[in-house]
Amino acid sequence: MIKTTSIAIGSILTATTAIAATDISWWHGMGGRNGEVINEISQQFNDAQDQCNLTPISRGTYEEALSSGIAAFRSGEQPNILQVFDAGAATIISAEGATIAAEDLILDAGEEFDRENFIPGVRGFYADSDGKFIGMPFNSSAPIMYYNAAAFEEAGVQPPETWEEFEEIAPALKEAGYLPLTASQLTWMMVENFKSRNNLQFATNNNGYDAVDGTEIIVIDENQVMMFEKLKEWADEGLFGFYGAGWGDNLRPFEEGESAMWIGSSGSFGGLQQSMSDDFSAVFLPYWDSIESAGTQSFIGGAALFAMAGHPDEENTCTAQFFTFLTSPEVQVYYHKNTGYVPITEAAYEMARDAGYYEEQPVAEVGIKQLQLEGGEWTSGYRLGFYPQIRTVMEREFNRIFSGEVEVREAFETIEAEGNQLLERFGRTASN
Amino acid sequence: MSNTHSSAQAPRRPFARLMRGLARAGVSSPQKRVQFNRPLTPWLFLAPQLAVVVIFFYWPSVEAVLSSFYIEDPFGFGATFVGTENYTDALTNSRYQATAVFTAFFCVVVTALSLGIGLLLAVKADKVIRGAGPYKTVLISVYAIAPPVAGMIGMMIFDQHIGPMTDLFAFFGHDLRVGVNYWDTAIAVTTISVWKQIPYNFIFFLSGLQTVPVSVCEAALIDARSGWRRFRDIVMPLLAPTAFFLLIINITYAMFDTFAIFDVVVKDKPANNPMTLVYKVYLDGFKGNDIGGSSAQSVILMVVVAALTVVQFRFIERRVHYG
Numbered sequence: 064m065i066k067t068t069s070i071a072i073g074s075i076l077t078a079t080t081a082i083a084a085t086d087i088s089w090w091h092g093m094g095g096r097n098g099e100v101i102n103e104i105s106q107q108f109n110d111a112q113d114q115c116n117l118t119p120i121s122r123g124t125y126e127e128a129l130s131s132g133i134a135a136f137r138s139g140e141q142p143n144i145l146q147v148f149d150a151g152a153a154t155i156i157s158a159e160g161a162t163i164a165a166e167d168l169i170l171d172a173g174e175e176f177d178r179e180n181f182i183p184g185v186r187g188f189y190a191d192s193d194g195k196f197i198g199m200p201f202n203s204s205a206p207i208m209y210y211n212a213a214a215f216e217e218a219g220v221q222p223p224e225t226w227e228e229f230e231e232i233a234p235a236l237k238e239a240g241y242l243p244l245t246a247s248q249l250t251w252m253m254v255e256n257f258k259s260r261n262n263l264q265f266a267t268n269n270n271g272y273d274a275v276d277g278t279e280i281i282v283i284d285e286n287q288v289m290m291f292e293k294l295k296e297w298a299d300e301g302l303f304g305f306y307g308a309g310w311g312d313n314l315r316p317f318e319e320g321e322s323a324m325w326i327g328s329s330g331s332f333g334g335l336q337q338s339m340s341d342d343f344s345a346v347f348l349p350y351w352d353s354i355e356s357a358g359t360q361s362f363i364g365g366a367a368l369f370a371m372a373g374h375p376d377e378e379n380t381c382t383a384q385f386f387t388f389l390t391s392p393e394v395q396v397y398y399h400k401n402t403g404y405v406p407i408t409e410a411a412y413e414m415a416r417d418a419g420y421y422e423e424q425p426v427a428e429v430g431i432k433q434l435q436l437e438g439g440e441w442t443s444g445y446r447l448g449f450y451p452q453i454r455t456v457m458e459r460e461f462n463r464i465f466s467g468e469v470e471v472r473e474a475f476e477t478i479e480a481e482g483n484q485l486l487e488r489f490g491r492t493a494s495n
Numbered sequence: 496m497s498n499t500h501s502s503a504q505a506p507r508r509p510f511a512r513l514m515r516g517l518a519r520a521g522v523s524s525p526q527k528r529v530q531f532n533r534p535l536t537p538w539l540f541l542a543p544q545l546a547v548v549v550i551f552f553y554w555p556s557v558e559a560v561l562s563s564f565y566i567e568d569p570f571g572f573g574a575t576f577v578g579t580e581n582y583t584d585a586l587t588n589s590r591y592q593a594t595a596v597f598t599a600f601f602c603v604v605v606t607a608l609s610l611g612i613g614l615l616l617a618v619k620a621d622k623v624i625r626g627a628g629p630y631k632t633v634l635i636s637v638y639a640i641a642p643p644v645a646g647m648i649g650m651m652i653f654d655q656h657i658g659p660m661t662d663l664f665a666f667f668g669h670d671l672r673v674g675v676n677y678w679d680t681a682i683a684v685t686t687i688s689v690w691k692q693i694p695y696n697f698i699f700f701l702s703g704l705q706t707v708p709v710s711v712c713e714a715a716l717i718d719a720r721s722g723w724r725r726f727r728d729i730v731m732p733l734l735a736p737t738a739f740f741l742l743i744i745n746i747t748y749a750m751f752d753t754f755a756i757f758d759v760v761v762k763d764k765p766a767n768n769p770m771t772l773v774y775k776v777y778l779d780g781f782k783g784n785d786i787g788g789s790s791a792q793s794v795i796l797m798v799v800v801a802a803l804t805v806v807q808f809r810f811i812e813r814r815v816h817y818g
Contacts, residue, residue: 124763130781137571154784158570306655307674308764315656452783453767462767466676488785491575492568 087143087374087381092128093121096333097202100401107397108388114380125366126451129154132371136161143382147198148366149251150414150450152189153370153489156197157275157448162369163379164191165386172383173273173450180390184360184434187443189367192272198367199386202404203404203470204330205361205430206252208349212342214241214323222324222344223350226293236323244297245299245304246326249461251364252455254282255445257290260348262356262439263276270444276490278447280482283476286354288425291471295464305465308458329430330365331411332403345429347436360368360436362444365404406430448489454481500609554813555812556797563790574787580789591775591792598750598771601685605749607688610741613696614734618696618726620703631701638694646759649687653760674761680768684760687755693747704730735815743807750800772796 091101107120114311122128124126133154136294141260147155156164169176178186178194184205189198199412210222218239231286233243247253258265263286265271292395297303304322306312317325317337326348327335350357368389370382388394398404400420406412412431421428425438447453462472469477539781565574585591620630640648643721652660653673663673673683678716707730715725751773763767765778773796 094538126763126782128540130784138736154569158568160572161570173565269665305675307672307768309674311762312655312674312762319656449783449785452779452785455778455783458764458766459769462675462677466767468677468767474737488566488788491566491577492573 064108085377085381086116086118087378087385089117089146089368089385090122090128090132090142091146092122092125092148093202094121094124097402099328100333101400103401104398107394108385110378111388112384115367115384117381117385118193125151126230129451136371136373139373141373143371143374144376144385145369145371146201146366147369149188149364149444150319151447151450152198152367153271153275153450156189156191156446157489161372162197163372164197165189165368165370166196168379168382169386170369172380172389174383174387178388179255180408180410182405182407182409182412182431182434183438185363187272188363198373199389200365200397200407201368201389202330202365203363203403203407203434204328204365204404205433206256206348207328207329207345207429207433208324208326208347209331209335209343209345209426210249210324211241211317211320211322212344214239214320217241218323220269223345223349224346226290227352229349232298241323242304242316242321243302243311243318244324244326245306245322247310247328248308250457252326252405253290253294254287254457256348256361256364257287257336259359259362259442260350260359261286261354261442263287263354264441265445268449270441271448272443274455275448276367278484278486280447280453281480281481283472285364286351288472288475290351290463291423291464291475295471298465307462319444323435328364328403329427329433330370330404332401332426334403335400336451343426345426347429357438358436359431359439359442359443362442363434374458395400397426400424400435403427405434407432447486449485450491452485453478456481456485546564559790559793559797560787561790563650563794565787568571569586569784571788573801581787581794583730585788585792585795589650594770594772594775597681601688601753601769601771602746602749603623604685604686605692605740605753606745608685609692609696610738610745612689613693613741614700614738615666616728617697617700617704619703629677634697637650638698640691641689642755643759645687645691646756647761649683649690649756653683653686659715666678674766674768677767679771682758687756687760691702691756692745692748696745699737699741700734702735707733732816736817739807739812739815743804746803772799 065187089101089105091098093159101119101121105117108117109115120142122131123346128145129147129151132141132147135141145155166178176196178196180194185200185203186194186196190196208222214236215222218232218235218241220235223229223232229244240294255265256437257263263284264281266278266280268274271278294303294305298305304313304316306316314325314327316322317327320341329345332345341387346369347363350359367475368386370379374382390408390411392406392408392411392414396405396415396418399406399411399415403426406415416428443488457478460469460478463469464471464474519521525600547678557720562574564578566577567574608612616634620627620634623630629723637645650658650673652658655661655674656675658671661671671679671682673679692737711729711733712725715729717727719725743782750771754777755773757774759771761770765774770778776792776796778788779785779792
C-alpha cells in the first residue's frame with residue numbers, strides 16, 4: 064500500500080524525482096557470520112540496480128523462519144522471499160498456492176533459466192517430480208568431517224575414509240589424549256545422509272518424492288541399527304562424545320581442541336575459521352566399506368529460497384531478478400568463500416577453482432566434491448511431511464540411546480512407529 | 496517500626512475486598528444507579544480493557560477451540576474435520592501423559608521450594624536490623640532479571656563443558672549431563688526456575704511480615720517462649736492471605752512463565768529433555784506446524800487452569816483468614 068502510494072506520488076512528481084524502487088522482503092533463519100553475509104549480498108543486489116530494494120530480515124532459527132512465514136501467509140503479510148530449510152521442504156512444496164515455483168517466476172520475468180547450469184546434487188531436492196525448481200537452492204551444504212591436524216600428527220595416523228578405518232585409528236587418538244570424535248545433529252549426519260552415503264532406501268514411495276499418501280519411513284534396517292550400535296559402543300569406550308541434540312554443544316569440544324574430529328556442515332567452515340585456533344582440515348563423511356552399495360554422494364542440505372505467492376507482478380519481477388543475481392557466478396563465489404556453503408552452479412564452482420581458491424583453502428572443496436561423488440538410487444534425499452517433528456522424535460530417542468535408557472533397535476522401532484503416524488497425519492492435511 | 500506495621504494493613508485482603516466490592520455492585524439499590532444517567536459512559540471507560548481481553552484472550556481462545564477439531568494444512572489451504580480425534584490422540588499419547596506428569600511434578604516442586612525459601616529468607620531478613628537495606632536489595636535484585644536471561648545465566652552455570660555446577664557435581668561423583676540426561680536437565684531447569692522466583696516471594700512475604708502487629712507479637716512472647724510456636728500460631732495465620740496469593744502466582748509461574756527458561760535450556764532441541772505442557776503446545780504448533788493437535792492441547796490446558804482456579808478459590812481460600 065505504502066509502496067503503491069509512493070509510486071503514485073513519485074509518478075506525479077516525475078521529472079525531478081526518480082521513481083521509488085520496488086521494495087521486496089526476505090525472511091531468513093541465519094545468524095552469526097552467515098547472517099551478516101546475507102546482509103552483504105542484499106546490499107550488493109541493491110547497489111547493482113535501482114528498480115528494486117531488497118530488505119533481509121532475520122527470523123531466528125530455520126524452524127522459526129518457517130513458522131513465522133506460515134503465520135504471515137495465513138494473515139496475508141507474507142514476505143516476498145522465505146528461506147526454508149531441508150526438513151521443511153515437504154511442508155512448503157506440498158502447499159501448492161503458497162509459493163510460485165522459482166523456475167516459473169524467473170521465466171515469467173523474462174530472465175534466463177537452465178536447470179543444467181546447476182550442480183547435479185542440487186537439482187532434485189527442492190524440485191517437483193518433473194524436476195521443475197520450486198525452491199531456489201540457496202545455502203547448500205553437505206555434512207563433512209573436520210579434523211584437527213595437530214591431533215592426527217601427534218597420534219601418527221591418517222583421517223579415516225570409512226568407519227572401519229575410524230575403528231582402527233580412534234584408539235591411537237584416544238591414547239594421544241584426544242576424544243576421537245564428536246558430531247552435531249545426528250539426524251542429518253547419521254540417518255538422512257547415512258542413507259544417502261551408503262545408498263540405502265529411507266522411505267517408501269521413492270523416499271517420499273512420488274506421493275504423500277502411504278509414505279512410510281524405513282529406519283529399522285540392519286545397517287541403520289548397526290550404525291547406532293557402533294556409535295553407542297564407541298561412546299562407551301570413550302571414542303565418541305555425545306552432548307545432546309544441541310549443535311553447539313557437540314561442536315565445542317572440537318573448537319577447544321579436545322576432540323580430534325567433528326562431523327558438521329560444510330557451511331560451518333566460515334565460522335570455524337574464526338573460532339578455531341588450531342589448524343584444521345576436512346574429509347568426506349565416512350561410510351561403511353562393509354555395506355555393498357556404499358560410498359555414494361550425500362544429498363544437499365541447508366536451505367532454499369521460496370517466492371511466496373500473493374504479491375504484485377512488479378515485486379515478483381524483483382524477486383526473479385534477485386534469484387538470477389544470486390545464481391551469478393560472482394555472487395555464488397562470494398557467498399561460497401564467506402560461508403563455506405557450496406556453490407550451486409557449475410560455473411561458480413569452475414570460477415572458484417580456476418582462481419586457485421581450493422589450493423589456498425582445500426577444506427572449502429570437500430563439501431562440493433562429496434556432492435559430486437557417484438550417485439545411486441537413494442542418494443537424492445527425501446520428501447517427508449511433518450519432518451521437523453520426525454526429527455524431534457529421533458532426537459529424543461537418540462538421547463535415550465546414549466543415556467542408556469533404551470536399546471538401539473527399540474529406539475528405532477519407536478522412531479519408525481511415531482514417524483509413520485506423523486506421515487499418515489500429514490497425508491490428511493487438506494491441501495494434499 | 497510500629498508505624499510501618501499499622502500503615503500497611505490495607506493490601507492484605509485483596510480477594511475479600513474484591514468479592515465484597517462485587518457483591519455490593521450486584522445489590523446496589525436503584526436510587527444509587529440513577530446517579531449515572533448516561534448508561535454508555537461506564538462502558539466507554541471499560542471499552543479499552545474489554546477490547547484487550549476480547550482481542551487477546553477470547554478471540555484466540557475461540558479460534559483454538561475451533562481448530563482443535565480439525566487436522567489442518569499449515570498454510571491454511573484447507574482443513575479436515577476430525578471431531579475429537581486431536582483430543583483423544585493427545586490424551587492417549589504416552590509422551591503427552593509423561594509431559595503432564597512432569598508438569599504437575601515441576602509445579603509442586605517449584606512452588607514449594609520458591610515459597611519455602613522465599614519465606615525463610617523473608618523471616619530472616621525481617622529480623623536483621625543492621626544493614627537490612629543492602630541485604631534486601633541483594634535478595635530482591637534477582638527479580639529484575641528477565642526469564643530468558645535467567646535461563647542464559649543458568650545454562651552457563653550448568654553447561655556440560657564449562658559449567659561450574661557440572662564441576663561441582665563431578666566433585667561429588669555425579670556426571671551431570673544437562674541436555675542429555677532427563678533428570679539432570681530437570682534439576683537444572685528446576686534450580687533456575689526456583690532461583691528466579693524466590694525474590695518475588697521474598698518481597699511479598701517481607702511486606703506481609705511487616706504488617707504483623709508488634710503488639711500481637713509482644714503478647715505472644717509472654718505466652719510462648721518457642722520462636723517456632725509463635726511463628727506457627729501468630730505469624731503464619733496472619734500471613735495466610737499473602738501466602739494464598741503467592742501460591743496462585745507461583746503455580747501460574749511454574750506452568751507458564753518458565754517457558755523461556757525451558758526454551759533456553761533445551762536450546763531449541765527438546766530431544767529427551769523434560770518440558771512443560773505449554774512448551775509442548777508451542778513445539779507441536781509452531782515448530783511442528785501441527786495446528787489442530789496443538790490447539791487441542793492448548794484447550795486441554797485451558798480446562799486444567801480453569802479447574803485449578805476453581806479448586807483454589809473454593810477449597811483453599813475458604814481456609815484463609817483475612818483478619
